[in-house]
Amino acid sequence: MESSPTAPPSLKGGLAWSLAGNVVNGASQWAVLSLIAKLTSTEILGQFALALAVATPIAMLAHLNLRSVFTTDVHRTNPFADYFAVRLWTGIGGLAITLMAGLLWAPFWPVGITIVLAGLYLGIENFQDLWYAAMQRRERLDLVAKSMILRAGLSLSAATALLLLFRNAPAAVGGVVIGRALTFVCFDLVYGKIATNAAHQPWQVFRAALPLGLTLLFISLTASIPRYAVERHLGTAELGIFAAVSSFVTVGSVMVNALGQSAITRLARYFLEDRARFRTLVLKLVAIVAALGMSGALLAYLAGDFFLTLLYRPGFASYQHLLVHMMLAGTVLYTASILGFAVTSTRQFREQLSLVIAVVVTSGMISLFAVPRIGGDGAVLAIAGAATVQICGNLFLLRKAL
Template identity: 35%
Template sequence: MIIDDSLFKSSGDRHHFFPYNERSKKILVFGGSSLVPLSLKRNVSYMLIGNLIYALSQWGIIMVLAKLGSPKMVGGFTLGLAVTAPIILIFDLQLRSVLATDTKEEFSFRHYLALKGVNSFLAILVLGIVIIIGGYKGKAAFVIFLVGVAKLIESVIELHYGLFQKQERMDIIAKSLIIRGCTSLFIIALLITITNSLLIGVAGFCLSWLCLLFILEVPKAKRMAASQSSPLKLVSVKKLFLTSFPLGLVMMMMSLYTNIPRYAIEHVIGTEAVGYYSALFYIVTAGNLVINAIGQTISPRLANYFTKEEYIPFSKLLTKFVCFGFIYGSAGVLLTLLIGKQVLGIIYTQEYVQFQKLFVLLMIAGTLMYAGSFFGFALTAMRKFSIQPILSILWVISTILLSFLLIPSYGLTGAAIVTIITTAIQLFTLALAVMWYLHQAKKQHQLTAYASN
């Protein structure tokens, strides 16, 4: 995406950024241009549109595989996502969130980019080792590897999004999401139609994202970070790694606890069953992209509130969107009960209609997941990173135990029940952690105020 010059205002100082008030909004200067943050309402609107279209496009990929391919093809693609996700996420370190909430400018963008480069190389090596140890061979191994490479490219793109998120310009991210989503859907649909090969389709999917990274994101990042002329320091990169590593561990654990039921399904029932389960759950995941859009938008605002010790606005904003998560998910459950069969028949095939009850159970899990996600964003905005790996380990252990107990006996229904219970545990523990840290912060603020008097 080419940056519209109307987004920027010229500045005489090319080497510093500074606040400037215009309609009570802060302007930040980058490389001779200033970027005006948008209102929270406009940012949420842009991200809802961008993430909705992106979610539909990624959902469209599953639909293409289901309609033009087979449940086994869907299973192969989603198994690739399940195998690669924990590896990609632990090396991702949630650097986008760390960058977006870095209100004190502790690290420059080149430090984030350097760490991302090293981690991407390590992720490729680990992915190859996992494929070999896992016994994946032939086309299946290549599909898994290419899916992993595509997700690595996406993580680099996400880091670039952190620059715009930090400046509360979610419109730039939304436009990029729309372009990337539509392009990847078109490429994979075209290649599957012509070749009927999942491997070729995934290869084209991967290549399209690589091209978009260099055509759209890299030029924008260079322009925005032009003023950051400080030298690259390995000490700072190491400090950034130590700061963000807990979040990488959290994301890996969260991916595991999401995908462990899929591993169990493949082991007990087979790859085709993974395809059915994943296709249904992807609808829930698509809904969560809307939640993520809102969470990414409000994260900088929550971070500012917490840093400035404005705890009442922090609590009000968080409560508002947690309630939204419950309402949003409940509406999905109601629609699934009313028209779930028709939806499955239309977007997939008639083979999927028999799983309508499973669809309802997964939407119930989605409701808990949507509400819990906002507590997760709040915890990151508070920069409370160390507690998150502990919570995620608890979620993984719970998922392993429940999957071992329920999936062999109850099959796909058991997997859905596992998902409901584990998302409830996630919601409860995240809420408890946020309330505890907020209570401690308020207490410390009161003691400081008392001491100063």
């Protein structure tokens, strides 16, 4: 492990660092989306969104949420080497599946290449996330944030340069790959000094994490299925517009993820030691994310057209109504997400899998019937409906655990 004399920051300090890292990283991803919209076309923006919708579920299955398994293992049952072995195996498998998915899109070469490049950058992120877990266990979220800020800057710089040269979707994702790889090699491997013990029981880790990996797969599909429906029924250009509008919710999700990641280790400890403090912290987290979502919806109602024009192009301003609906759905989504962190801290991994299967079925059914009839608003309805089911299930699991 890292041998640093620096004391870990407090919970508030860790949250501040985590928010800084996640917000800068999210802003970088948003900036890449904005650059694609400004420098290319909605068709190319749609290709970018479709490639991510294909590659992300594969990467999430390979991810296995090892970070949460590692940081909530209060008794430190398995060494880091076991987790690294699992990450290596799943990383290779995930990349192989992504390559096959890219080949299926070979006739549409920009999408096929972008799928493969997206799988590569998400695979690198998965390795980074495991290093972040080791830092987080020691509550060194400052190191995690510094890495995220560095990769955001490098990825945005490389993506901007390649977009200016080639003006296509593979160029944008290729720049992100470069930024992720440079950060992992030059920062994470240098400052996240990890003990090099031999792996002992990686299969034990894999068995524990597999339900979480499947959970992440289904959660990712919950978000991707409405996009598949938009592309299928409305076209790639409309998918590009939908992705641009929904990116406002994604920015909030980045902040919610930062909040959840900074609190999950403490939630796990409170769950074992002090159930009253556990309940109090969960309620505070829910209140924060609900306020975040409603503030975003109000801002979208008051000035959504301005922000759509500023970040994308004037033609996007006519989609302000969709943005307002999306931000309202985002409030439901944020609440579901933070409750998911609380359930994960109780280590109810298999129970979460059953829940997200119901969630993805809900997303699929609503998308199937609503998108062909009411367009983008149907996709928003699918997101909100699936998140509502997730909230109900998470509350049931928390009540069961307590």
